[in-house]
Amino acid sequence: MQTDLVAALDIGGTKIAGALVDDRGRILVRTQRATPAREDGETVMRAVEEVLAELTASPLWSRARAVGIGSAGPVDASAGTVSPVNVPGWRGFPLVARVRAVTGGLPVELIGDGAAITAAEHWQGAARGHDNALCMVVSTGVGGGLVLNGRLHPGPTGNAGHIGHISVDLDGDPCPCGARGCVERIASGPNIARRALEGGWRPGPGEDASAAAVAAAARAGDPVALASFERAAQALAAGIAATATLVEVDLAVVGGGVAKAGDVLFAPLRTALKDYATLSFVQRLTVAPAQMGTDAGLVGAAAAALTRRSDVTAV
Incomplete structure (x- = not known):
C-alpha cells in the first residue's frame, strides 16, 4: 500500500x-534553488515556484496531501x-496563500x-x-524552538523559542532587533x-x-580566540538556563555552523551552564549537539505538515 x-x-x-517526504521522514524527491535575496519579492517567489514546479512534475506528486514550510523569520x-x-x-x-x-x-x-x-x-x-x-541553531544568527509535553510548540505566530533575542547583558551592545545584549549579539558566528x-x-x-x-585558533590555544568562544558559551548558557527555568526543558540541542567548533564551544558551555542552571528543577539539564544536519529544515517542515494533518484527521 502506498x-x-x-x-x-x-x-x-x-x-x-x-x-x-514520507511519513517516516525519508526524503524521496528533492530540489533546490539559490535565494535571490536582494531582489524584489516577486522574484523571490518565482524561485519558490520553480522549486514547487519540480516537485509537482514528479510522478510521486499525486500522493502529496499537504505542504509544510519552514522559513527564515519572523514568520506569522x-x-x-x-x-x-x-x-x-x-x-x-x-x-x-501563494x-x-x-x-x-x-x-x-x-x-x-x-x-x-x-x-x-x-x-x-x-x-x-x-x-x-x-533546540537551537547557532550560525549567522541564533534561533530556536521548543518541544513541550511531547509536541512542537511553535506558538501562535510560529516563533516561540526564539532564544537569540533573549537579553543576557542589560548594558550590552545594541542588537539589530532594537534591544541590547541579546544572545545573538554575543554568540552568533559573526x-x-x-x-x-x-x-x-x-x-x-x-x-x-x-x-x-576563530575556532581553529582556539583549538591551537590562542587566548583571545578561547575568550571569544567562552563569552559566546556564557551567553548561550544564560539563555538556555533562563528558558529551562521558565518552561522546564531538560535538554538543549545546539546545532548550526558555530556548533561545528565542537568542544571549543561545548566544553565552556557545559561549564557555564552549571553557573546559571542552579535551581533544583533545572540542575539535570543537559546539552547535546544536533544530529540532523542540512536536511533538518526539510524534515522539520514535513513533520509540521504531518502533525497538522493528523490533528485535523482526528477531529
Whole structure:
C-alpha cells in the first residue's frame, strides 16, 4: 500500500530547498534553488515556484496531501505571512496563500526555521524521546524552538523559542532587533569573530575572519580566540538556563555552523551552564549537539505538515 506524502519547503537567505517526504521522514524527491535575496519579492517567489514546479512534475506528486514550510523569520503563521530579515523583498509576504495557489489548494503549514529544525531533532535527532526540549541553531544568527509535553510548540505566530533575542547583558551592545545584549549579539558566528578581532586576534594567511577560523585558533590555544568562544558559551548558557527555568526543558540541542567548533564551544558551555542552571528543577539539564544536519529544515517542515494533518484527521 502506498503511503501519503507531504511536500516540504526550507526557505532561507541562501537557498530555497524543496522535497517530497514520507511519513517516516525519508526524503524521496528533492530540489533546490539559490535565494535571490536582494531582489524584489516577486522574484523571490518565482524561485519558490520553480522549486514547487519540480516537485509537482514528479510522478510521486499525486500522493502529496499537504505542504509544510519552514522559513527564515519572523514568520506569522496566524496570518500566513513571512518577513525574513535577510530577504528584504518579503515584508508581510502572503507566502501561505501563494503556495496554496501553486499547489492546487493543498493545506499549508507555516513555521519558523528554528521551529522546523526543532521538529526534525525531536522526530529523528538528538531530542528524540524527550518530551521537553529546546533546540537551537547557532550560525549567522541564533534561533530556536521548543518541544513541550511531547509536541512542537511553535506558538501562535510560529516563533516561540526564539532564544537569540533573549537579553543576557542589560548594558550590552545594541542588537539589530532594537534591544541590547541579546544572545545573538554575543554568540552568533559573526559576533564571535568580531569580538576576537576587537581583542587583537587576526586570521592566518588565506583565512577569512570567521567563527570557524576563530575556532581553529582556539583549538591551537590562542587566548583571545578561547575568550571569544567562552563569552559566546556564557551567553548561550544564560539563555538556555533562563528558558529551562521558565518552561522546564531538560535538554538543549545546539546545532548550526558555530556548533561545528565542537568542544571549543561545548566544553565552556557545559561549564557555564552549571553557573546559571542552579535551581533544583533545572540542575539535570543537559546539552547535546544536533544530529540532523542540512536536511533538518526539510524534515522539520514535513513533520509540521504531518502533525497538522493528523490533528485535523482526528477531529
